[in-house]
Amino acid sequence: MSSESKRNYHVFFHLHTVSGIVISTVLFVIFFCGAFALIKDEITAWEKGDKVNVEEALDIDYDRAIEAIKAEDYELYGRDLRILVPDAKQEIYFQLSESQDTIKAPNKEGKLYYFFIDAHDYTWSEYYSFYSIGELVYRLHFFSQIPYVGIYIAGFVAFFFLLAIVTGVIVHWKKIVSNFYVFRPKAKAKTIWTDAHTALGMIGLPFQFVFAVTSCFLCMSIFVLVPGSLVYNGDQTKLIEEVRPMMKTYELGQPTESIGSLNGFMEDVQGRWEGFTPVQVYVRNYGTDNMMFQVDGMVMNQKKFVAHGRAIYDVASRELIAEKLPEEPNYLEGVEATVRALHFGDWGGYPLKMVYFILALITCFVIISGVLIWLNAREKKTIPASQRLFNRKVGHSFIAICMSIYPVTAFAMIVARMLPRSMDVSRQSLLYLAFFIVGIIVTLFFRFKRNNYFTTKYTLLSGAVLGLLIPIVNGLISGNWVWTMITQNQVEIALVDLTWIGMSTIALFTLTKIKKREPLSPTHEELLAQQKEEFTTELTSQTETEKPMKYKIAILWLASAIGYILHGMYGLYGVYYNETMVMDDATGHVPLSHHLWRVGLEGFAFLFSVLCLEVKVRWFYWTAFTWAILQGLFNVYHLLTALMYEASNVSEIVALAVMVLISIFLIKAFRQWNKELIVGIEK
Template sequence: MRGEILRLYKSVHTWTGIVTGMLLFVCFYAGALTIFAEPLAHWASPPAGGSISIEAADRLIEKTLAARPEAAKDFTLRLATANEPARLSWRKSRSDDVVWSATLGADGEARIERANVSGLGAFVDTIHRTAGLPLDRETGTTVMGVVSAVYAVALVSGLILVLPSLAKDFLALRFTGNLKRMWLDAHNLVGVASFPFHLVIALTAVVFGLHEPIYDALDHAVYDGRLPTIMRSTGPFAGVKRDEQKAPIKKVAELVAAVASASPNFSPASLHYRDAGTHGALVRVIGEDPRFLSRGGGFAVLRGATAEIVNVDYLPEKQSGWTAAVSPFFALHFGSYGGVPVRWAYFFLGLAGAFLFYSGNLLWIESRRRTARRHGEQVVQTTASRLMAAASIGVCLGCVCALSVAIVSTKWLYGHVEDVDAWRRGIYHAVFFGALAFALLRGAARAGAELAYAAALGALALPVTSVAAWAAPGLGPWAAVDPESAGVDIVAFGAALCFATLGRATARRAELGPTDSVWSARRPREASRGLRIPLSSNERAAAIGAGDGDVHG
């Protein structure tokens, strides 16, 4: 391939990566955590008692509607699981931000309280969708849709760059003194090996983020403003008329049985009621079918007063045509298929993706120093380079620290504040922007090590909180000894060890690496004074990187 073409693609890959890299790090790191959002939420949530029978769900609906009749217009029943009792939630109106929740107490009465707008799993997912930008969810998701489109360009241009040397260098990972070479090898290996995964993530994220603008454009350009009407006429409730004549709703078991008759392998998780207590009541039974690859499972629509099936077109087993073809493709974004092995694979792919963006920024920053040396120029780290390096450290490690602190704070805040979700968001942004400001003030070299140690402490706070809750119950947090919670603590402890190792390596690089590097904590004049530190030959090679273009560890 001609040199000028390669240089063009390198420029495209570099600048698209720089523009999107830090935001995508946040998305991928948070996305890796969303794979295990349920265990995380279980770890952070207080133990919930109560019956897990379907009959309990019927009593919950009856008691709640007797106490809060306005909820009958629109409410959702979350069926009980082994860890959680049945829960009913609703809003007083669609525009109301306050969500109310009801569970059945041991005395058989409904316990009604103001619920968190979103739980811990939903919070981490919002960070994943919006990169933690201080915007509303819709705007943040749209911004990340644009970023994902740029990300797709970076992917394709990066693959074209490595194609000429793919056969020779694909599996090469050279652990030599030149850390720049090792980081580049690792960056290329991870990028090429996970290219199909990243391409699917990029394309689906573009659609998820930009579907509203796309629909608006189609509505004006193609459908002449009739798209909302067309979508309603072909939607799951098409042809169903409201009937406000009073009529009792069928029991939950009857509604579930009706869906089972249409799709025996379908497993319901929740029921969404509309106009309950009227003859025109509709119930959307939502769940999953493990035999099919689909985004968010599927649902069937039934008449609440008779359990008559109205629409089964959205059940995974009944999908056909375009929906059946597209749904599995979008499901690939979520890793909600294939059981535990696939979830772990997505978890590590998400972390590997975060590494790609982190290492990409580091490679670009150090490549400028290498270019200057190659041309015999004096290496001068510009203010822009230092700010880029500090911002990369602050955003990436700040996100890691902020998520850990937000997760831990959830467990400590329950029972002490009314709106846990608002506090959690505030804590996340305070830690994130605090870490970013710290990195900009301290510089990349020092902040890289110090924030890595802070990330280690943040991860370690999870198992420490669990041990403290077990050893001193009066502190507030509850002790959870089930396998899910223990798994969260073990993974968090492993993450703490990894971040501590990163901090140690980064600190050593800052003290012993080339002084003309942006990752060095020493000034050039300090090196000229003959600073001597006893090192073995292996340590010296690892710290200094044997010359040009190395990148901090």
């Protein structure tokens, strides 16, 4: 191998390693939750316990659904209605656009609404009236719980995952086939993880590549649309019509008292194209003389992977006024339809979803094995003790987070099934408590055990036991025993129970194969002693004029507090230009949550500024350090949202950028203060 080839190899190797390690934990969460997101609607049906009888789009009484919406006092005039056909949840999703008539429509009707209509009895319900654990994990797999920027975080993770895949293939290219057939279970740990990483990585490679590309497309499409708008001279409407023709809007016609029936159009569409499956329906310009009924769907056949068709009818005359034939090529629309079909796996039925599910879990194992390879490679005597301790902490944290999500998800599933329908109002809060709060507690417990074998063993064991309890709890509560559901052809409900039974079986089998390895040498305590010696040598070499780091930290905490106060003052600056500062629904009383925010940001910053000068115990250090990290993440998040939604507010953006800089310096200073506390040097 020439020197140039060696250099390229090392460049790609380090790119593969760094890009993989940086995103490993987040990527694991995405794939684990994404596996369950594939069956989120089935999980919702399983939670409700009702027998599944999916209403076909052809059988929906659209007129009755509209009347149910009107009965809830929604003004439909001038709106576009988006309708998604029922799935395993047996609910019709409705989304009401803002009214185009800003004069006749009241201000409150300028809002966007979305809700469900039951596909059988046509009762109305809010979107979150029944919050499912399936919905929770689905939204977690693209971090929807993080407002504004969550989906972009998922997009950037997908991009770095794509980079890791490409560089991994380049690194292993010459031996990619031969290494695929090599597995040495009795070799040393690094060899075992390397063999598993290579073999399973190869098996899941096409799947992983597809998901990396499609996730980038779905989560980061804004980065395509923003520059694309320049081509259309900033005309966003025209851009959307070109990229997503199904979202095309039409000029509002004149109001009409005579609104024709919406039934019958679906039957006509399905009669036109054999094998046509409706996906969504649009009712355009409701209550006007140019009201339209639009049907979008797919035709699955052997000629074309994704054949997208569209038919648009004039409601008044009931005539077809426009159509897009399934066999008619449309590059932009075809790309999006293909990406969505590949990502969601809804074109091959349950067999394909189960293949996706298994490949997603295999990818989780590939991620874990990659991190373990990295950790084993850094257990060398030449590496300083402080760095080895840090690497082990990273490993313990990673394994604790990734392995804990398995039993925590099983526990949350049991909680979700046991919650009575009378508690639907509190359902989301209770599921968040069962999943996130319990998850944090479990993760912290395993993190501070500092034993990856212990963590792996007991997360698999607890996850397997809880997983086997899931179908039992379901059967006891609803009578929907898995064998009963199979005989009654209730595939949707049986699928959830069978999935957990299968996962539990594999977990228990894996437990029988796990062997406890020799403890790491040197031990954690020995590394701590070596680290203290390193820090002592480093700190005693400093000049006598250098001040302890606690003074710098106190100043940075004080700067943070002042920064938050200045940020609040910048918010009031618009008063001079007649900008109203009164919030919507303001009552004259400051909510408790706002007081808590100010105490948490300004008050805690002042408090830590004072306490760090006097308190030197370890628990205080970790409390303050953790708060500094959380504060830094909040500052970064706030800066990003300001750039996205308040780009013209230059003074606020500059202030937030300074706050981010202060947070970086503060976290860096804490690292140095940690050395002083370990050594016990106080000047």
